[in-house]
Amino acid sequence: MPAAPEPVSVDETARVFAGLTPHERIVLAVSGGSDSMALMALYGRHRSITPEAPDAVVVTVDHDLRAGSAEDAGFVVDAAERLGFSAIVRRWTGDKPGSDIQAAAREARYRILREAASEQGATAILTAHTRDDQAETFLMRLARGSGLKGLSAMPATRDLGGVELVRPLLGVGRDRLRATLHEAGIGFRDDPSNGNTRFARVRMRALMPALASEGLDAKRLADTAARLARADRAVDAMVERLAATHVEVHEGGFLSCPVAVLTEAEEEVRLRLLVAALGWVGGGVYGPRLEAAERAMARIIGDPVARMTLAGTRLVRRRDRVFVFREAGRAGLPRDHVAPGGSLVWDGRFRIALAPDAPDAVTVAPVGTAWRKLGGRGYDGRVPAAALAAVPAVYAGGDEAVAVPAFGHFADPRWAGSIATGFASPPPGRRL
Structure with missing residues (x-):
């Protein structure tokens, strides 16, 4: 008979939260399930014995997908306050998709958490992903035919739109987190969807006992994912060198x-x-x-x-x-408005800012066929016309673009000093 799982020790707690000292304030993402309740309990312990630990606020997201979700959010708030945390509830409002609801909910949750972190002045968001989550994700991606990158382990940290996403419990099993809660006398609430076999993660979770009996337990699977991540980083380095030399x-x-x-x-x-x-x-x-x-x-x-x-x-x-x-696609590329002093990321590709003293509000939209007369002729003749047509242009109330920064075109010198543009993310190659 296997030994009972041990609660997470004080020393382990100090280790999993050791990398947080650069942050002054963090968000704890807590749903009410066992993993996130343990995250909150462990951070409460860490904070009580670590003077330099960042201040923390608990954020729970009510996805509003089932009856009782508001009560679950209230449960989290009550538990957080008993542990000495301030807590806020954010609700996912609006229409919900009819399919792939888990992916949509995940995307909405991260967006809401990021917004809450910004409001609270927090620079990191802690989530309660565990070793079991790592193993389940590996199996799901294996079933989908993922390659090396997809099969690599979830990283312990990553950027989430300017806020650091931190997963401190990736090396800890769910059974040990539940043992920690039991020892502390803290309850939790299981989401009913965790038993719904319509979801792939639930089906993979059900396979785990049989796989463990053959030696493929959560630790073995998570370790495999970590080794693949190591190989993945080596391939990434090769790709970066190739791109820097040859991609224009x-x-x-x-x-x-x-x-x-x-x-x-x-x-x-x-x-x-x-x-x-x-x-x-x-x-x-x-x-x-x-x-x-x-x-x-x-x-x-x-x-x-x-x-x-x-x-x-x-x-x-x-x-x-x-x-x-x-590709423009059936719906076409975006037409976004920017007021003086405002900024936006256009089409996920360009960061565009308008100076406070700009002559007027503007609309950012693709230049279309006007590229020929607005500076696009300087490109290599091999460049497809459709590539040039998708370049962003700036309009100020009329049909004629007042600026196409990528082409160096500005209809008036005032616009040249009023519009700042750049790529929204680092490009995979060398800029011309």
Whole structure:
């Protein structure tokens, strides 16, 4: 008979929260489930014996997806206050999607947590992902046919729109967290969806006892994911070197690469480079499925006139180069408004700011066919016209663009000093 799980010790608690000292204030994301309640309890312990521990506020998100969700939020607030934390509830409002609800809820939750952190002056958000979550995620991605990056472990930290997302409990099993709660006399509430086999994670969780009996327990699976993450970082370094040498990034937000470079590179490296290019050019959060990227790469290498769309982008091979640029899609690219003194990220690709003393409010939209007369003619003739048409232009009430910064076009010198633009994220290559 296996030994009963041990609660998390005081020394372990100090270790899992040791990296938080650069932060003055943090958010604890608490749902009311056992994992997040243990996170809150452990941080309460840590704070009580660590004078330099950051101040913390508990944030619980009411997804409003079922009856009783408001009561669960109230349960969290009461528990937080008993442990000496201030707590706030944020509700996911608006229409909910009819399919893929878990992914939509996750995206909404992170957005709400990020907004709450900003309001509270917090620079980090702590979530209660465990070793079991790591193992379940590995199995889910394995079933989907993910490659090396997808099978790599969830990182302990990552950037979440300017706030650090921290997962301090990735090395701790769920059974030990529940033992910790039991020892402290703290309750928790299980989300009913955790038993709904309609969700892949629930089905994978149900497989864990059988896998553990064959030696594939959560620790073994999580360790495998961590080793794959180590290999993944090595491949990323190779991709970065290749991109810095051979990928040309144009100020208009598109890029190109010699086909010969892709042909000569190791298959995993060139696929990773393609996925990075698609993600950056497409401005999207999620890249293509691995199978789709493999098919696209085969066409790029094998067909001298290859053309295709993938992940919000278009790929066009012209002689010895392949160009990757934004696809307008059926709905077209955004038309976003910016007031003087305001800023925005346009299409997930460009950060655009308007000076407080700008002549007028503006609209940011694609330049379209006007690129020919607004500075786009200076580009290499091999660049597809559709790539130039997707470049952002700035309009001030009329049909004529007052500025196309990527082309160096400004209708009036006042606009040149009023508009600041840049890429929203670092490009995978060298800028021209």
